[in-house]
Amino acid sequence: MRHDDTILTGTVLAFTGSPFNDTPDAAAQVHEAVLIRAGRIHAIGPLDSLTAQTPNAAITRHDGCLISAGFIDAHAHYPQTAIIASWGKRLIDWLNGYTFPEEMRFDNPAYASDIANRYLDLTLSNGTTTVASFCTSHPQSVTAFFDAAQARGLRACAGKTCMDRNAPPALCDTAQSAYDDSAALIARWHGVDRLHYVITPRFAPTSTPEQLIALGALWAEHPTCLMQTHLSEQIEEMAWVQQLFPKARDYLDVYEAHGLLGARGLYGHAIHLTPRETARLADIGAALIHCPTSNTFIGSGLFDMGQHVAKNQTVGLATDTGGGSSFSMLRSMAAAYEIGQLTGTALHPAQLIWLATAGSAQALHLQDHIGTIAPGKEADLVVLDLTSTPAISQRHARANDVWEALFPTIMMGDDRAVRQVYIAGQPTF
Structure with missing residues (x-):
């Protein structure tokens, strides 16, 4: 017995x-x-x-x-828990008006712990058992998240969000401190119990080339880590990237040129991709993370699921809390269905729940476990x-x-x- x-x-x-x-x-x-x-x-x-x-x-x-x-949520921002469903504008306005002021509060370890515990209670109550989350630029925000996940026995992925420009000074690190902080957090957390560290440049506009190079080097040194960032979420963002990196062929080329394109990469949103970017991502085996409630809430655009699955692209599903308007992966599945209808791909219920479970597990390279x-x-x-x-x-x-x-x-x-x-x-x- x-x-x-x-x-x-x-x-x-x-x-x-x-x-x-x-x-x-x-x-x-x-x-x-x-x-x-x-x-x-x-x-x-x-x-x-x-x-x-x-x-x-x-x-x-x-x-x-x-x-x-x-359910497996492949892209979220747990520090945005308290500002979910804030009246939005466009992406950059939303970051400046809501996200950055809230993230500044995570210099307080007690506040970070409170939000991390609240977030995981909310996601568990909605049936989500694994999350890949961005933290803030404060190392203690990562510790708070992993402490809360470890206490619940969760398999969880997270990383310090790195930014050294185009963000409030209180949230900016440097190329060196981003590398050093992330390396220390990898040593402390990666592979402990059911926890996985994710190297996390927020997105190209908030990192200098020097920081992107440093994080690319860190990833090369720790190839079992995932890397998460944002890609081609909004048209204005893409124009901004072109201004900041005028020599790049496209948005994806910025990441590739700095060592941040790989099979263990998670590229959130990826709505407005060029044919070259789509082909390159498929060739490398990188994962696109579909964030349907966020894409509609902030008015980013419609992810073309049909195009990507036709190319055998790895696709995960996510809430993108708090740009996404719900902690529920059921709601993400429903929104994915609605967006599929608008883009000519009628997703079957089996495909929807597969995206929220096995598909996201594959995106996170956790399919051997969950x-x-x-x-x-x-x-x-x-x-x-x-x-x-x-x-x-x-x-x-x-x-x-x-x-x-x-x-x-x-x-x-x-x-x-x-x-x-x-x-x-x-x-x-």
């Missing part, structure tokens, strides 16, 4: 492939139960079969619910009540298959749909 064996029952959704490369029913399997042992998925299948393997396992029934891999329910994977799970509101319930009643049953929750669901979240097999509430 193993005292840590637990069986969860419900509609267990497990992906064995990408629904962008195969039909949804070929890419996914539906099971009756999942057996968790020592924080990992041990087996999936019929309840009778799992109970025969482990007759003394504790059984938790989530009948009528969908059990999925936990992202789908399979033996050996870590048991980070979300349990979705597919009848959480009267409106959803009445539509669910007419569903003919699992995808029709799930789609109303994707389009209309919120934290009320999250029945339970498991981190390494342990329930969180």
Whole structure:
């Protein structure tokens, strides 16, 4: 008898492939139960079969619910938690009016800790089990985030945001201090428990060439780290980059020329790419991170999912809190569907939930650990009540298959749909 064996029952959704490369029913399997042992998925299948393997396992029934891999938010700014849903303008106005003043408050470690804990409580309540977050330029903002994630047992990714120009002096570091601070944080946090350090230049306009070179060198020295930044979010931003880097062929070339283009790179937004940039990103195997609620909230533009998946581009999904207007990955899935409709790509429910789980896991190079329910994977799970509101319930009643049953929750669901979240097999509430 193993005292840590637990069986969860419900509609267990497990992906064995990408629904962008195969039909949804070929890419996914539906099971009756999942057996968790020592924080990992041990087996999936019929309840009778799992109970025969482990007759003394504790059984938790989530009948009528969908059990999925936990949601993975591949691009967020936890320091912007308190300013989410602030009346926006355009990107640069939003940064100057809301983001930078709020980020200055993170020189206070107690404030950073308060926001980090609040943020992770909010994301967990929405079914998100892993986040890749920008912090602020203060090293203590990274410590606060990782402390909060470690206390919850989360697999999490984050890094100090580096800026040495075009930002308030109180938020600016230097090329050398960005390198030194980031290197010290890598030594302290990268690979500890379930934590991953991400080298983080905010975006090209707020870093001098010297800082970009320093961070590119740091990445070369620590190739297991991810690197996250922003790319081609708004037209005005792109014009600004052209003014600041007149010799660059395009926005992506700025990063490549300074050692910041690679397969472990995460390029947020990536809306207004040239054909050269699109081809280069696909060739290198870098990840584009789709931030649909942010792209509409700040008026950035429409990400062309169809174009990128046709080129086998790696794409992750994100909330982009707080430019994004919701902590919920369900809302990000719904917005991705709506933007797909506007760009001529009708995304199937299987593709939407895959983007928020397995797709984002691939973008973060964490697919060996999380992202789908399979033996050996870590048991980070979300349990979705597919009848959480009267409106959803009445539509669910007419569903003919699992995808029709799930789609109303994707389009209309919120934290009320999250029945339970498991981190390494342990329930969180």
